[in-house]
Amino acid sequence: MRVLLVGGGGREHALALGLAGDPSVERLIAAPGNPGIAGVAELRQVVTTDPAAVAALAVEVGADLVVIGPEAPLVAGVADAVRAKGIAAFGPSAEAARLEGSKTFAKEVMTAAGVPTARSYTCTDPVGTAAALDEFGPPYVVKNDGLAAGKGVVVTDDRQAALAHAADCGRVVVEEYLAGPEVSLFVVTDGEAALPLLPAQDFKRIGDGDTGPNTGGMGAYAPLPWASVDLVDQVMADTVHPTLAEMRRRGNPFVGLLYVGLAITAQGPRVIEFNARFGDPETQVVLALLESPLGGLLHAAATGSLADHPPLRWRDGSAVTVVVAAEGYPGTPRTGDAITGADAPGIIHSGTARRDPDGPLLSTGGRVLCATATGTDLAAAREAAYALVDGVGLAGSQHRTDIALAAAQGRITLPG
Numbered sequence: 184m185r186v187l188l189v190g191g192g193g194r195e196h197a198l199a200l201g202l203a204g205d206p207s208v209e210r211l212i213a214a215p216g217n218p219g220i221a222g223v224a225e226l227r228q229v230v231t232t233d234p235a236a237v238a239a240l241a242v243e244v245g246a247d248l249v250v251i252g253p254e255a256p257l258v259a260g261v262a263d264a265v266r267a268k269g270i271a272a273f274g275p276s277a278e279a280a281r282l283e284g285s286k287t288f289a290k291e292v293m294t295a296a297g298v299p300t301a302r303s304y305t306c307t308d309p310v311g312t313a314a315a316l317d318e319f320g321p322p323y324v325v326k327n328d329g330l331a332a333g334k335g336v337v338v339t340d341d342r343q344a345a346l347a348h349a350a351d352c353g354r355v356v357v358e359e360y361l362a363g364p365e366v367s368l369f370v371v372t373d374g375e376a377a378l379p380l381l382p383a384q385d386f387k388r389i390g391d392g393d394t395g396p397n398t399g400g401m402g403a404y405a406p407l408p409w410a411s412v413d414l415v416d417q418v419m420a421d422t423v424h425p426t427l428a429e430m431r432r433r434g435n436p437f438v439g440l441l442y443v444g445l446a447i448t449a450q451g452p453r454v455i456e457f458n459a460r461f462g463d464p465e466t467q468v469v470l471a472l473l474e475s476p477l478g479g480l481l482h483a484a485a486t487g488s489l490a491d492h493p494p495l496r497w498r499d500g501s502a503v504t505v506v507v508a509a510e511g512y513p514g515t516p517r518t519g520d521a522i523t524g525a526d527a528p529g530i531i532h533s534g535t536a537r538r539d540p541d542g543p544l545l546s547t548g549g550r551v552l553c554a555t556a557t558g559t560d561l562a563a564a565r566e567a568a569y570a571l572v573d574g575v576g577l578a579g580s581q582h583r584t585d586i587a588l589a590a591a592q593g594r595i596t597l598p599g
């Protein structure tokens with residue numbers, strides 16, 4: 184089959200590697216892709232948030248399947264436009280992508296579906312925000328209601344900072360703080376049937392020991408040695424299937440990747456957020472362990488035949504990815520620096536470009552590369568991932584040194 188992959192970050196590089204490794208994928212085109220993806224796919228230019236342009240490209244290249252990586256094209260209606268051309272799309276409709284695009288909508292669906300989540304209020308003015316903050320008490324959680332590329336959430340003990348973030352955003356969701364280790368569970372679904380991938384954990388804060396501001400994610404690992412054996416079954420039963428049923432009931436079935444962000448609290452798993460696409464950088468570790476062909480899996484979801492898909496097969500061992508970020512990230516990252524050592528297998532490109540085909544590889548964003556490795560256990564995978572980081576040259580770059588460390592050392596404990 185011919186596959187068009189939309190996007191050009193680390194998640195899409197990981198998806199491209201998975202798709203290119205599937206023998207049923209005879210041609211892979213990525214738009215716009217990036218220099219890492221160029222190693223396994225043909226690159227085309229497109230404005231990824233322009234539904235008509237993406238659909239036209241899908242027709243032009245004769246795509247049998249379009250895989251939409253980032254959230255912005257989904258919210259813009261790219262999957263709808265591709266389906267309108269009679270081409271299978273992996274990714275939800277614009278209506279269904281509101282599970283990510285609007286925190287208020289996601290809370291409405293969760294409430295209607297009886298999904299366990301944090302209590303919350305949607306607030307639009309300082310008085311309402313202050314009342315909500317005071318009801319829940321610190322730590323305060325304030326979320327931008329719209330898409331914010333994973334950076335719209337402030338968790339703080341500082342009431343003034345919480346109020347200031349709310350004022351910056353306009354419309355926010357204020358919610359109770361959920362205490363407990365976090366889990367990212369990716370679920371591939373055709374709207375009705377659903378297959379969970381391995382649970383993973385990512386690291387949101389910029390600094391070691393979970394200090395400093397939130398980022399898009401500084402690293403990840405899978406699977407989770409500390410999670411209970413029935414965690415995934417429980418989340419599928421209490422959260423995923425009720426949510427999918429509620430979306431069908433509303434006439435907007437969710438097709439694609441439902442990302443369930445959870446906190447494992449003393450009262451059990453609670454949803455922190457839904458996303459409508461693969462998470463970055465958890466995708467890098469989850470797909471590194473997936474043995475089943477990725478193209479066949481995503482095609483089955485996109486064509487409503489997931490119920491007939493064989494059970495997923497996984498490689499033994501663990502995977503770890505460590506993000507190499509530019510100086511200044513997550514504030515204003517320094518860009519345009521030359522990068523060396525990015526050709527090693529396992530280096531995933533997130534924010535890289537070349538000005539001309541033979542020119543040097545340059546940094547273009549906050550998260551530049553993800554050093555991704557597998558190993559017999561987390562300790563071995565960590566060692567291999569950090570060896571990859573050591574081989575990368577990028578002036579002023581930063582990375583966390585403690586990705587997967589607590590889990591590898593058996594130091595993650597569940598509350599309660």
Ligand code: AMP
Pocket residue numbers: 301324326333334335336338358359360361362365387397444446455456
């Ligand atoms: P989100 O963009 O919703 O994933 O939030 C980013 C990060 O903020 C999450 O990964 C959590 O670490 C944190 N967070 C969000 N909501 C809550 C909450 N209700 N309780 C505790 N932490 C939260």
